[in-house]
Amino acid sequence: MMKVLITGSNGQLGRTLRYKKPSNIELIALTRDDLDLSSEKSINEIIKFHQPEWVINAGAYTSVDLAEDNQEIANQINANAPKLIAKCLSDIGGKLLHISTDYVFDGKQSHPYEPNQTTNPINVYGLTKAKGEKEATKLGNTKIIRTSWLYGPMGKNFLTTMLKLHSLKAEKSEPLFVVSDQIGSPTSTLTLAEACWKSLNIKEDSTKIIHWSDSGCASWYDLAVAIGELGVKSELISKSANVKPIKAKDYPRKAKRPYNSMLDCSASEALIGINQYYWRFALWDTLVYMKENKFCLD
Numbered sequence: 001m002m003k004v005l006i007t008g009s010n011g012q013l014g015r016t017l018r019y020k021k022p023s024n025i026e027l028i029a030l031t032r033d034d035l036d037l038s039s040e041k042s043i044n045e046i047i048k049f050h051q052p053e054w055v056i057n058a059g060a061y062t063s064v065d066l067a068e069d070n071q072e073i074a075n076q077i078n079a080n081a082p083k084l085i086a087k088c089l090s091d092i093g094g095k096l097l098h099i100s101t102d103y104v105f106d107g108k109q110s111h112p113y114e115p116n117q118t119t120n121p122i123n124v125y126g127l128t129k130a131k132g133e134k135e136a137t138k139l140g141n142t143k144i145i146r147t148s149w150l151y152g153p154m155g156k157n158f159l160t161t162m163l164k165l166h167s168l169k170a171e172k173s174e175p176l177f178v179v180s181d182q183i184g185s186p187t188s189t190l191t192l193a194e195a196c197w198k199s200l201n202i203k204e205d206s207t208k209i210i211h212w213s214d215s216g217c218a219s220w221y222d223l224a225v226a227i228g229e230l231g232v233k234s235e236l237i238s239k240s241a242n243v244k245p246i247k248a249k250d251y252p253r254k255a256k257r258p259y260n261s262m263l264d265c266s267a268s269e270a271l272i273g274i275n276q277y278y279w280r281f282a283l284w285d286t287l288v289y290m291k292e293n294k295f296c297l298d
């Protein structure tokens with residue numbers, strides 16, 4: 001058995017990691033109440049107590065807009081905590097699998113970002129995550145999985161929000177406006193969790209940063225249309241709304257978002273040992289999972 005500790009285990013990825021746990025893993029799934037990533041004392045005490053072989057750091061400050069006004073706490077959780085976890089693990093001979101984001105890039109390039117390209121975040125969340133990547137990899141016991149546009153059957157995310165909005169707008173016969181000029185690869189927590197678990201077995205030591213997303217490309221608008229169509233097909237919602245494209249500049253938010261969030265995952269299949277899955281297939285599987293497990297959208 002391999003002893004693995006997960007931080008942020010109540011988050012959308014954390015919960016799916018628990019659900020997808022392989023049988024040879026002894027799992028210590030910790031929430032914010034068990035291990036507070038903003039506290040050096042909590043990190044050191046809890047990790048030293050459990051002595052895991054691996055930590056999967058699924059905890060993070062993920063409120064992209066709120067981070068603009070809360071840089072200090074976002075920095076503590078996204079940058080300082082991974083550094084402290086990596087240091088603590090190196091003292092006990094353990095390793096860190098840290099999760100990062102497409103938001104470390106500025107989104108200005110027209111093709112997918114490669115793992116070793118220079119980062120250039122355009123918002124505070126991305127800045128703190130980029131710092132976390134640098135800090136966590138200094139001691140050589142960390143691998144990073146960068147992912148993009150994460151959604152899952154559990155928690156508040158684009159999928160669960162859009163399912164509710166489709167029902168609400170369809171009921172009122174109102175259009176649902178969604179940004180169409182930002183693109184990326186939607187990624188299901190179900191496929192990402194599998195990639196995370198498999199990554200713990202990677203023998204090769206020199207690769208520090210791995211890109212993992214579902215395959216293909218979509219705009220937020222494309223994703224919202226697909227959620228409506230497949231949401232009705234899966235019978236999770238009874239009606240879909242009329243989705244209308246808008247430009248990001250007409251949907252102002254506190255934090256800037258990259259226009260191109262695509263990650264080049266071409267090296268990852270061979271490295272991790274699983275095949276990438278087309279984003280619409282992964283979306284369908286997630287909806288079926290929600291239907292079968294009677295997920296309530298209230």
Ligand SMILES: NC(=O)c1ccc[n+]([C@@H]2O[C@H](COP(=O)([O-])OP(=O)(O)OC[C@H]3O[C@@H](n4cnc5c(N)ncnc54)[C@H](OP(=O)(O)O)[C@@H]3O)[C@@H](O)[C@H]2O)c1
Pocket residue numbers: 007008009010011012013014031032033035036037038057058059060061062077099100101102129147148149150151155
């Ligand atoms: N969501 C995306 O679109 C996206 C895209 C790319 C990469 N990522 C990365 O993927 C990873 C997982 O994200 P996610 O979407 O699963 O996030 P999530 O659903 O927001 O979960 C984050 C978890 O972190 C926990 N957390 C926050 N502050 C904490 C603290 N001080 N101590 C301990 N735990 C704390 C939260 O606890 P509570 O439940 O108590 O709030 C929550 O359970 C993150 O590293 C994120 O940066 C996400």
